[in-house]
Amino acid sequence: MQRHSLSSDVTIHTHACGEGGIFVNAYLVETKAGVVAIDATLTETESKRLRAEVDGLGKPLLAVLVTHPHPDHVAGITNLVAGGAAPIVATQPVLDLMRKLEEPKRQQWTPVFGAEWVQRWTYPNTVAASGQRLTFDGVTYSVLDLGPGGDSEANSVWFIDGEGGAKATAFLGDVVFDGTHSYVADGHLLAWLGNLARLERLCDGMQVVFPGHGAAGAPRPLFARQRDYLLALASHVQELAAGRLTLTEADKKQLEERMTALYPGAGLTFLIAMNGDPIARELNGGG
Numbered sequence: 001m002q003r004h005s006l007s008s009d010v011t012i013h014t015h016a017c018g019e020g021g022i023f024v025n026a027y028l029v030e031t032k033a034g035v036v037a038i039d040a041t042l043t044e045t046e047s048k049r050l051r052a053e054v055d056g057l058g059k060p061l062l063a064v065l066v067t068h069p070h071p072d073h074v075a076g077i078t079n080l081v082a083g084g085a086a087p088i089v090a091t092q093p094v095l096d097l098m099r100k101l102e103e104p105k106r107q108q109w110t111p112v113f114g115a116e117w118v119q120r121w122t123y124p125n126t127v128a129a130s131g132q133r134l135t136f137d138g139v140t141y142s143v144l145d146l147g148p149g150g151d152s153e154a155n156s157v158w159f160i161d162g163e164g165g166a167k168a169t170a171f172l173g174d175v176v177f178d179g180t181h182s183y184v185a186d187g188h189l190l191a192w193l194g195n196l197a198r199l200e201r202l203c204d205g206m207q208v209v210f211p212g213h214g215a216a217g218a219p220r221p222l223f224a225r226q227r228d229y230l231l232a233l234a235s236h237v238q239e240l241a242a243g244r245l246t247l248t249e250a251d252k253k254q255l256e257e258r259m260t261a262l263y264p265g266a267g268l269t270f271l272i273a274m275n276g277d278p279i280a281r282e283l284n285g286g287g
Helices: 044-057 077-081 092-116 189-202 219-241 249-262 270-283
Strands: 002-007 010-016 025-030 035-038 061-065 088-090 133-136 139-147 155-161 167-177 210-213
Touching (some): 010 044, 025 210, 035 044, 044 077, 044 092, 061 077, 061 133, 088 092, 092 155, 139 189, 167 189, 167 219, 189 219, 189 270, 219 249, 219 270, 249 270
Parallel strands (some): 035 061, 061 088, 167 210
Antiparallel strands (some): 002 010, 010 025, 025 035, 133 139, 139 155
């Protein structure tokens, strides 16, 4: 795992999954007396590995903080908590959407993932309001409910608060992808761009922030690359749609060719075509 030392008492470990785990990140915040996890990976194998990494630190799991309800961030909670009593914390919109998604996602993806799909999710047992602060082992976390405008219809960002109430770092969830193509099939592209601008202001001055997919880094370049990606994707969809609310299969193939040429080597290319129709509907007045 990659490690970042936020202070002498706080180390952030990155559990970065490979292609089979949708290149998703989960994070372990290690302090003197415990570990706080942010998100929990997708598959049986990866979530058990994440739990083994907690055990390897030799400290109790104090809490799990959830950024948003997509399976690659929440399905592994079941194995991560391993029947323990740690609080699992999310905003109410994240919890509500997680409950809505579990069954359709199970039906959609079990044929693809087989035994790797976590068949029974474990839900947050603690609801946090936007702006609420929670302290574990002397480290204070706060949550911002962003609403739609990341890759989900319910997005939140978790911060570690520094001295004097300043924010020390942020766990961005899927408001930022880096090194992979983005999932925009839930729509809300314009809200996503607005949330990027909002977070860029809130994260100004931070040394490092932690995205849902891709390497941790300085906030401004990460936000700029995500913004450029969304604008490029939107411009190509708009051109190919030519005022229509949907793309043809030929259009979607062309969209994939254009975006893979712009971002050679980026993972999750299967997402590109999925994004076409939702973006076309949003840009061309289809709701």
